[in-house]
Amino acid sequence: MKRRNFLTGTTSTVFLSAMPTFAAASVPMPYDVNAMPPMDDRKSFIDWMVQHRGEDANLLGERYDRFLQLIAHKDIWDNRNKRAYLMTPREDFVTAANLARVYEWHYLDIGFGVTITGPHTVARMTNTIEPRMGEKVLEIGTGSGYQAAYLSYLTDKIWSVEIIKPLYERTGRVHSNLIAKGYREYAAINRKNDDGYYGWPDAAPFDKIIVTCGIDHVPPPLLQQLKPNGVMVIPIGPPGAQHVLKIVKRQAADGSIAVERSDIYHGAIVNFVPFTKFKDGTVAGTHNSG
Numbered sequence: 001m002k003r004r005n006f007l008t009g010t011t012s013t014v015f016l017s018a019m020p021t022f023a024a025a026s027v028p029m030p031y032d033v034n035a036m037p038p039m040d041d042r043k044s045f046i047d048w049m050v051q052h053r054g055e056d057a058n059l060l061g062e063r064y065d066r067f068l069q070l071i072a073h074k075d076i077w078d079n080r081n082k083r084a085y086l087m088t089p090r091e092d093f094v095t096a097a098n099l100a101r102v103y104e105w106h107y108l109d110i111g112f113g114v115t116i117t118g119p120h121t122v123a124r125m126t127n128t129i130e131p132r133m134g135e136k137v138l139e140i141g142t143g144s145g146y147q148a149a150y151l152s153y154l155t156d157k158i159w160s161v162e163i164i165k166p167l168y169e170r171t172g173r174v175h176s177n178l179i180a181k182g183y184r185e186y187a188a189i190n191r192k193n194d195d196g197y198y199g200w201p202d203a204a205p206f207d208k209i210i211v212t213c214g215i216d217h218v219p220p221p222l223l224q225q226l227k228p229n230g231v232m233v234i235p236i237g238p239p240g241a242q243h244v245l246k247i248v249k250r251q252a253a254d255g256s257i258a259v260e261r262s263d264i265y266h267g268a269i270v271n272f273v274p275f276t277k278f279k280d281g282t283v284a285g286t287h288n289s290g
């Protein structure tokens, strides 16, 4: 079978029978980095995904309909990110009670007082940092695990921190079950239950950082763990008035560092759940300084 490599633009012959398979897998054709579903037509997309990934045709239709909205609202703009959105089965990351609403615009409750971020926001934040294959990406706020799964179609080096222990454990089971079903790409996700304010020093430095909880300042440890010329997206501001900022840690020719900030929503407020902290071993209060 001939297949076009969307990363290099070259065409190669792919022998599907040579790919490793999983005894317990229910994904008909395990993921490979060149996999690219058709994007221009709803039926072709659904047919390809049913054949390659074994997913539900109705939910695939809903995923595609939201995809058209992501493009129309300029929340997603390059082919690699379009593929990441289309390949990620969001239905596996929401609670059963919200399955009928999985491809709605907005965030949804996932229990523990927190949410799965809405698809438009996930797409815009992820496309903004433009993760490349091989780059190290740190996510603060694993939550449902959806964002981390989405990232696994863009890079094979992901670290994700979640502060709520039972949620961290539940999401670990979600990822493990999906890996066992054949979504082997999620094995690229390293996770820990910790306070993400302090980043992940042992794995630093990172090319990209994505923060999915809101705070009134950029945590100095995260800026410190970002590589020179690295990019972070982070919701900044007081509760109820957060702006999602793109932070570039720009290094000049003389080695000096300047921090550039821009608002990826051009002034619109986008609120997130709070950036919380531990107090006496439990999650209590926030890291806000003001």
Ligand SMILES: C[S@@+](CC[C@H](N)C(=O)[O-])C[C@H]1O[C@@H](n2cnc3c(N)ncnc32)[C@H](O)[C@@H]1O
Binding pocket: 114, 115, 116, 117, 140, 141, 142, 143, 144, 145, 146, 147, 148, 161, 162, 163, 164, 167, 194, 195, 196, 197, 212, 213, 272, 273, 274, 275, 276, 277
């Ligand atoms: C909007 S939610 C989850 C979004 C998530 N990326 C997803 O795909 O579902 C933000 C998450 O940040 C977590 N969080 C809040 N403060 C944190 C901290 N200090 N360290 C790590 N995670 C934190 C919350 O518990 C919550 O799960």
